[in-house]
Amino acid sequence: xxxxxxxxxxxxxxxxxxxxxxxxxxxxxxxxxxxxxxxxxxxxxxxxxxxxxxxxxxxxxxxxxxxxxxxxxxxxxxxxxxxxxxxxxxxxxxxxxxxxxxxxxxxxxxxxxxxxxxxxxxxxxxxxxxxxxxxxxxxxxxxxxxxxxxxxxxxxxxxxxxxxxxxxxxxxxxxxxxxxxxxxxxxxxxxxxxxxxxxxxxxxxxxxxxxxxxxxxxxxxxxxxxxxxxxxxxxxxxxxxxxxxxxxxxxxxxxxxxxxxxxxxxxxxxxxxxxx
Numbered sequence: 463x464x465x466x467x468x469x470x471x472x473x474x475x476x477x478x479x480x481x482x483x484x485x486x487x488x489x490x491x492x493x494x495x496x497x498x499x500x501x502x503x504x505x506x507x508x509x510x511x512x513x514x515x516x517x518x519x520x521x522x523x524x525x526x527x528x529x530x531x532x533x534x535x536x537x538x539x540x541x542x543x544x545x546x547x548x549x550x551x552x553x554x555x556x557x558x559x560x561x562x563x564x565x566x567x568x569x570x571x572x573x574x575x576x577x578x579x580x581x582x583x584x585x586x587x588x589x590x591x592x593x594x595x596x597x598x599x600x601x602x603x604x605x606x607x608x609x610x611x612x613x614x615x616x617x618x619x620x621x622x623x624x625x626x627x628x629x630x631x632x633x634x635x636x637x638x639x640x641x642x643x644x645x646x647x648x649x650x651x652x653x654x655x656x657x658x659x660x661x662x663x664x665x666x667x668x669x670x671x672x673x674x675x676x677x678x679x680x681x682x683x684x685x686x687x688x689x690x691x692x693x694x695x696x697x698x699x700x701x702x703x704x705x706x707x708x709x710x711x712x713x714x715x716x717x718x719x720x721x722x723x724x725x726x727x728x729x730x731x732x733x734x735x736x737x738x
Contacts, residue, residue, distance in 0.1 A: 465678065471497070472682025478706065479516070479683070480690020488578045488624045490679065491571060492713040496720075500672070502567035503553075507665025508672045509623040512679055514658040516687060521655050524648030531641055531649045534634060537605055538653040541612025542619070543660055549620040550664035567621060568721045574624035575714035579707040581632040592636055604637055611637070612653075619654075620661040626654040 475489045490512065494505035524530050556563040581588070599607070611633045618625035630650040638646065665671055 468498070468675065468678040469682035472679035473686040474682075475679075476516070476683030476686025477690040477693075478686075480687040480693070488575055488627060488710055491623045492575065492717060494675075495568075495571075496713070496716060500675070501670075502564050502571070503665070503668075503670040504672055506567055506571075506621070506623045507662060507668070507670035508676050508679075510619070510658045510662035510665055511671060512676050512683070513623065513626070514655055514662050515676075515680060516683060517651050517654050517658065519684075519687075520651045521648075524644075524651060527644070527648070529642075529644045529648035530652045531638065531645050532652075534608055534638055534641075534649045535653045537608035538612035538615065538630075538649075539656055541609040541614075542616030542653070542657045543612075545613040545616030546620040546657060546661045546664065549617050550661065550668070553621070554668055565721060565725070568717055570618065571622040571624060572714045572718045572721070574618050574622040574629075575710045575717070577618075578624060578628045579710040579714070581628045582703045582707040582710075585628075585632050585635070585703075588632060589635060589639075599637075608637055615653075616657060616661075619657055620664070623658070623661075626650065626657060630654070 471490075471493055475493065478489055491502075491505045491509045494500040494509065495502050500508075521530075553563060553566075556566065611630075615625050615630055615633075618629070627650070630653065631646055634641070634646045634650055635643075638649075641649075662671065
C-alpha cells in the first residue's frame with residue numbers, strides 16, 4: 463500500500479527542485495528525518511540514490527543541449543569520488559545505526575543546510591567580492607581549486623546528501639566566471655550523478671537504504687520536477703531563493719535543537735546511572 467503522504471512529499475520536493483534547481487537532498491533528507499522519523503543514516507542513503515535517479519534525467523537533457531563543461535566535471539569528480547569512498551569507510555567504522563553516526567549526520571546536515579542557505583541568499587555578494595580575484599587564477603590553479611571543491615563536496619554529500627546543488631553551483635560560478643549559467647548548472651548536475659550514485663551505493667552496502675521508500679518518493683517527485691521546471695520561468699528568482707533559504711534555515715534550526723535536546727537527555731541519563 464503506497465502512503466499518499468510520501469507521494470505528496472516527493473511531489474512537493476520535486477516541484478521545488480524543478481523551480482529552483484537546488485538539490486533535493488537539502489529538502490528531502492530533513493523531511494524524512496523530521497516529518498517521518500526515518501533514521502538519519504537511512505534518510506541520507508535513500509535520498510542519495512533518489513538524487514542519482516532524478517539527476518540522471520537532468521544530466522541527459524543538459525548533455526543533449528551541450529551545456530556541460532566536462533573538464534570541470536572531471537576535476538570535481540577526481541576529488542569527490544575518492545573523498546566519498548574514504549568518508550563512507552569512516553561511517554562504516556562508526557556503525558551507521560549507532561548514536562555517534564546519528565549525531566554526526568545531523569550535525570553535518572545542519573552545517574550543509576546553513577551553507578546552502580547562505581549560498582542562495584548571498585550568492586551575488588559573494589560573486590561580486592571574489593570574482594575579480596578568481597579571474598586572475600591561471601588554468602592550473604583553477605584546476606587544483608576545482609579538485610579541492612570536489613573533495614569538500616564528496617565529504618558533505620556522503621554524510622548529509624546535501625551540497626551538490628546550490629553550494630556546487632556557487633563554487634563553479636567563482637571558478638569558471640566566463641561560463642554561461644546554463645553550463646554551470648548542467649556541469650553541477652552532471653557531477654552530482656556519479657557522486658550521489660557512488661555515495662548511495664556505499665550507503666546501500668552499509669544497509670542504510672530503504673528501496674520501497676525511494677520508489678514511492680520517485681512516483682511523486684518525477685511529475686513534480688517536470689511541473690516545477692515549467693513554472694520556474696513564471697516565478698521571480700529572487701523570491702524563490704529567499705523563500706527556499708528561509709525554509710532551510712528553519713529546518714537546520716529544528717535539527718540543531720533536536721540534537722541539542724537529545725545530547726542533554728543522553729548526558730542526564732549517563733549522569734543518573736553513574737549517581738546510582
